[in-house]
Amino acid sequence: MASKVYWLAPSASNPQSLQKWPKLLKKITNNMKFNSKEWFWHFLNATLVVAVILGITISLAVVRASNATQPTRTITVSGEGSVKVEPDIAELRFSVVSEAKVAKDAEDETSEKISKAVSFLKDSGVKDKDIKTSNVNLYPRYSYRPLNGIDDQQQITGYEARISVTAQLRDLETASDIVSGLTEYGVNQIDSFNFQVEDPDQFTQSAREEAFDNAWNKAKNMADAAGVNIARVVTFYESNGSMPRVMYAEAAYGMGGDAMVKSPSAQLEPGQEEINVTVQVTYEIR
Secondary structure, eight states: OOOOOOOOOOOTTOHHHHHHHHHHHHHHHHHHHHHHHHHHHHHHHHHHHHHHHHHHHHHHHHHHHHHHHSOSOEEEEEEEEEEEEOOOEEEEEEEEEEEESSHHHHHHHHHHHHHHHHHHHHHTTOOGGGEEEEEEEEEEEEEEEEETTTEEEEEEEEEEEEEEEEEEEOOGGGHHHHHHHGGGGTOOEEEEEEEEOSOTHHHHHHHHHHHHHHHHHHHHHHHHHHTOOEEEEEEEEEEEEEOOOEEEEOOOOOGGGOOOOOOOOOOOOOOOEEEEEEEEEEEEEO
């Protein structure tokens, strides 16, 4: 549509031009509104076209990148590695269990005995930082008797108090003497004893390298048998752990924990700990 140009300057010699001027101004205004709407729709349509083209371009780029990073031909294998290490620490958990008619008597007796046991640990060279109270319990004990020959009546007959302590033994040569000597100070239950490696991470790298070598050899043999080549590692996953040996022992105890039995000092052998690493590796093949 051709644009119209209006000359608005009125002529002084022609008074009728002054009368036509408001009508001309209204006509120009209406024409400008029409043109503004038309240009708005043209701009909106152009914007939508550009947005669609840009969206298609980005989608194609993402698909190409995904295809480039995720190969379609892969092989996944697992590999295992292990290393044997001599333990350098032992963890001991023991308890004192006492029974009494009154709850406070059971608590007092248990606290007194556990204090003596902890003092024995310290005198044996165990540091304060390696001794921790791990559990404190107080339970009522019940007896049941028939009531009216039909139902049982529950009655409290006493209380059982228990305090458990966990200790880290760094001198393995004294571990046997400590375990057997605790019974002399009122300890009537050895909950667990196991040898450990305090910092296994320093030995894990050797097991990890062995696991990846094992996985590569498996993948290489499979690729040679299939007549393909291994290009690169795509992804891998690792899990590791060790199998600590736990020894359990329990000294005899009776009502109130008085029936203690002193056992001979058994020699506790640390042996070796096995640190295991398993990897799962995905290779691209061509």
